[in-house]
Amino acid sequence: MSASTLESTDCTTARPGAFGNAIGLVCRACGTEQELGPHYACIECFGPLEVAYDFGTITREQIEAGPKSIWRYQPLLPVPADIASFPNTDPGFTRLVKADNLARELGMKNLWVKDDSGNPTHSFKDRVVAVALSAARELGMKVLACPSTGNLANAVAAAAARAGIKSVVFIPENLERPKILTTAVYGGTLVAVRGNYDDVNKLASEIAGEEEGWAFVNVNVRPYYAEGSKTLAYETAEQLGWRIPEQIVIPVASGSQLTKVDKGLTELGKLGLVEATPYKIFGAQATGCSPVAQAFRDGHDVVRPVKPDTIAKSLAIGNPADGPYVLDTCRRTGGAVEDVSDDEVRDGIQLLARTEGIFAETAGGVTIATLKKIIATGQLDPEAETVVFNTGDGLKTLDAIADRVGPAATIDPTYPAFTAANLV
Ligand SMILES: *Cc1c(COP(=O)(O)O)cnc(C)c1O
Numbered sequence: 001m002s003a004s005t006l007e008s009t010d011c012t013t014a015r016p017g018a019f020g021n022a023i024g025l026v027c028r029a030c031g032t033e034q035e036l037g038p039h040y041a042c043i044e045c046f047g048p049l050e051v052a053y054d055f056g057t058i059t060r061e062q063i064e065a066g067p068k069s070i071w072r073y074q075p076l077l078p079v080p081a082d083i084a085s086f087p088n089t090d091p092g093f094t095r096l097v098k099a100d101n102l103a104r105e106l107g108m109k110n111l112w113v114k115d116d117s118g119n120p121t122h123s124f125k126d127r128v129v130a131v132a133l134s135a136a137r138e139l140g141m142k143v144l145a146c147p148s149t150g151n152l153a154n155a156v157a158a159a160a161a162r163a164g165i166k167s168v169v170f171i172p173e174n175l176e177r178p179k180i181l182t183t184a185v186y187g188g189t190l191v192a193v194r195g196n197y198d199d200v201n202k203l204a205s206e207i208a209g210e211e212e213g214w215a216f217v218n219v220n221v222r223p224y225y226a227e228g229s230k231t232l233a234y235e236t237a238e239q240l241g242w243r244i245p246e247q248i249v250i251p252v253a254s255g256s257q258l259t260k261v262d263k264g265l266t267e268l269g270k271l272g273l274v275e276a277t278p279y280k281i282f283g284a285q286a287t288g289c290s291p292v293a294q295a296f297r298d299g300h301d302v303v304r305p306v307k308p309d310t311i312a313k314s315l316a317i318g319n320p321a322d323g324p325y326v327l328d329t330c331r332r333t334g335g336a337v338e339d340v341s342d343d344e345v346r347d348g349i350q351l352l353a354r355t356e357g358i359f360a361e362t363a364g365g366v367t368i369a370t371l372k373k374i375i376a377t378g379q380l381d382p383e384a385e386t387v388v389f390n391t392g393d394g395l396k397t398l399d400a401i402a403d404r405v406g407p408a409a410t411i412d413p414t415y416p417a418f419t420a421a422n423l424v
């Protein structure tokens with residue numbers, strides 16, 4: 001990326017410093033540069049755009065003195081220096097849990113779970129929405145919108161409510177009921193669409209082209225949205241004592257999160273905030289929607305779209321926008337992309353809950369089950385320091401384990417009844 005050749009922001013509508021240290025947008029496919037604005041496709045080749053920066057000097061002390069949210073990384077994000085003074089959900093700085101019990105069970109030496117279920121709407125999506133909301137505000141866009149597989153719907157509706165702006169959220173009609181209710185409760189307009197996520201996404205792109213001033217967080221302000229995922233990398237490194245782990249396992253839907261975690265780790269090394277030690281990134285998918293894992297195994301560079309059929313609905317994107325970049329990242333770092341069956345996903349949810357007291361949604365089940373699988377296949381080194389991301393909360397996908405867990409017995413309220421049941 002030739003960020004240094006970009007002139008500083010020349011965006012007519014935004015105030016000075018509206019995007020912090022960001023200086024422009026760069027095409028990930030051909031490198032063509034464009035000014036900051038509500039753009040997401042390259043004017044030359046229609047490739048995806050990415051935010052470029054001129055960072056200058058950033059120190060650990062400066063970051064550590066910041067708020068306990070993603071805004072401590074403001075100098076590394078396309079947001080203004082006074083970002084914390086605007087009403088938003090202040091996501092991030094979620095716990096990094098040393099998972100010794102799970103490590104023992106899997107024969108591992110050194111395992112951590114980055115638990116993003118602790119975000120305001122209980123998934124990592126609060127991070128990306130917070131950055132997209134800032135971009136929308138600075139660009140004078142008045143409506144926050146998205147097509148969503150569920151968690152993004154929660155995050156957009158909540159962030160818009162808190163910011164006091166309108167939201168319009170589009171979801172596939174067959175979404176888990178808890179995710180529908182936990183979006184609708186924030187107000188705003190929730191639209192259920194007869195179709196799968198890829199149909200919803202297509203509709204949203206069409207509307208984005210018609211409705212000026214609507215910020216579809218993952219469509220027309222996607223370059224800014226995507227930068228929010230870098231904060232997972234920053235936090236993980238900072239919480240490890242400013243170190244990069246040797247292996248990271250990340251769930252893949254559109255693939256944006258995985259590719260931006262790689263970008264974030266690279267930035268930390270370049271800025272000298274951590275030692276630029278090598279790391280491997282692994283992608284996790286559910287077999288019922290595993291186009292990237294399939295392409296990885298087949299050695300292909302292109303990702304052939306599939307029709308999703310899995311309980312991991314938050315990852316059910318059949319035509320992932322960042323699929324090719326996930327393949328590149330995992331191959332380049334020496335990682336892999338693997339997939340697991342829905343039954344393995346349920347096992348993964350229960351395994352994490354039983355060993356670490358962390359209740360993950362289906363996406364977390366995918367990640368834990370994939371971790372187990374790639375240890376068995378020899379792709380992941382059980383001796384090396386490993387971080388797995390739990391990106392969402394099990395309370396939103398209760399149906400996944402509803403047939404598997406419950407009370408050991410139902411008894412009368414007497415001591416003899418308890419002993420007769422022979423439970424412990
Ligand atoms: C959206 C989502 C992901 C993956 O996000 P992408 O950036 O689209 O790959 C992972 N986990 C959960 C819980 C999600 O909601």
Ligand SMILES: [Zn+2]
Nearest residue numbers: 027030042045
């Ligand atoms: Zn291009």
